[in-house]
Amino acid sequence: xxxxxxxxxxxDGRFAGRQGELLAECKKSGIARMVVNGTGESDWxxxxxxxxxxxxxxxxxxxxxxxxxxxxxxxxANLKRFLDSIPGAVGEIGLDRWKPDLPYAGQEEALLAxxxxxxxxxxxxxxxxxxxxxxxxxxxxxxxxxxxGFVLHSFGGPAELIPALAKLGAYFSFPGYFLHERKTRQRExxxxxxxxxxxxxxxxxxxxxxxxxxxxxxxxxxxQPLNHPANLVVVYFGLAEILGETTESLARRVEDNxxxxxxxxx
Ligand SMILES: [Zn+2]
Numbered sequence: 401x402x403x404x405x406x407x408x409x410x411x412d413g414r415f416a417g418r419q420g421e422l423l424a425e426c427k428k429s430g431i432a433r434m435v436v437n438g439t440g441e442s443d444w445x446x447x448x449x450x451x452x453x454x455x456x457x458x459x460x461x462x463x464x465x466x467x468x469x470x471x472x473x474x475x476x477a478n479l480k481r482f483l484d485s486i487p488g489a490v491g492e493i494g495l496d497r498w499k500p501d502l503p504y505a506g507q508e509e510a511l512l513a514x515x516x517x518x519x520x521x522x523x524x525x526x527x528x529x530x531x532x533x534x535x536x537x538x539x540x541x542x543x544x545x546x547x548x549g550f551v552l553h554s555f556g557g558p559a560e561l562i563p564a565l566a567k568l569g570a571y572f573s574f575p576g577y578f579l580h581e582r583k584t585r586q587r588e589x590x591x592x593x594x595x596x597x598x599x600x601x602x603x604x605x606x607x608x609x610x611x612x613x614x615x616x617x618x619x620x621x622x623x624q625p626l627n628h629p630a631n632l633v634v635v636y637f638g639l640a641e642i643l644g645e646t647t648e649s650l651a652r653r654v655e656d657n658x659x660x661x662x663x664x665x666x
Contacts (some may be wrong), residue, residue, distance in 0.1 A: 401651045404658040405434035405632045406573045407492070407526055407553040407601035410457065411446040414605050423454055425616060425630040431456065432655075434629060435662065437492040437526055437553075439464035441475055444482050444612060451486055460489040460526055462514050464498040465507045476513055480554055483521065489662065490518040491526025491552065495539075496529035508535070512543055519544035524661050526551045533557035540568050541658040548659050554578075554603060559589035566594050573599040576627070576635040577607035587642050597662075600636055600654055613638065621628045 405426075426434065432476050436462045438447040451459035461469060461482040472478070482488070493514045495507050512525075518525045521545055530534045536557075540550075543565075549558055549569035554577070557565070563574070572593040578586045590598070605626040608614070616628035636654070640647040 401430055401648060402430055402432040402655055403430050403606050403632050403636055404600070404654055405573075405602050405604075405629060406551055406587055406599040406658065407437055407575075408434055408604040408629050409439070409606070410436045410450055410604070410629060411438065411443050411492055412567055414624070414626055416621050418518075419450060422618075422629055423456060425628070426632070427456065429630045430532070430629065430634050431460055431659065432613045433528065433658065434461050434632075435489060435491075437473075438462060438482075439492055439625070440470050441465075441472065441478055442468035443471060443654030444478070447471055450483060451488065453580060454584045458489065459486055460491040462491040462493040462526070463510055464528060465494050465510070466499060466502060467646055468506055476517075479514065482518065483517070483523070489524045489526065491551070492528050492632055493525065495532035495536050496528065496530045496533045509538060509583070511540065515540075518546045518550070519601065520538050522546050522548055524548055524550065526553050529557065533561055533612060537561055537565060537568075539614060540570075545569055545570075550663070551599060553601060555589070555593075555609065556586050557589075559585075559592050562589065562592050566597050571597045571599050571657060574635065574639050575601050575603050575607045576609035576613070576631060576638065577603070578611050578637040579635070590642060595653055596657060598654060600632065600639060602627055602632045603628050604631070609634060609638075
């Protein structure tokens, strides 16, 4: 079986230079590819370097809404420069009305500017959305999108929106965090995702799995628990249980979906 991580942040500083070790463990676990998402100009160089050094890494460049205040005046030109320098995707971009004290002003403009670049180049996009689903749907409907589609990473939006978003080209990515008991609504909504639009992710080092499911424990230098990217396999096990199918058949489907969306840049 081959496993595909649609969304992680292998470049994250909390991994403290242990990326080589983590990747070795991922390969041993059967992970064939991972999309490593940059979050802003400060980490795009590390994402590009990881991709140059490791075939398993598919780089993705974008400004995450949490870091928009760090944008330099040349950020869009810089983004294009990274996308020109290595085959990759666009992300993580998005809308966030959940994070306390995060200004919403400017988020839509940044999302649309990056979405436009992805549409022009027909690159896959990874979108983050918290508490802004109605607005995201409107913006996606009214603006150019990449013809190949886009990922709604850690999809936790209203189940009623799934058909409309799928019609626009959405893929829905399931994180291990939804295996926590209380995430019933999110788990149920994944039963409604069209089979050809389903993807799986770790979002490592974030979105820890329930403690009893973790196969690869990991901590930061200061002792904070981190999500190891090799835990992806357990996320597949958990999602297969929810959907009532074997991990093998789920893995085959997710492989097809991943390659359909990300294939041309691989
Ligand atoms: Zn992320």
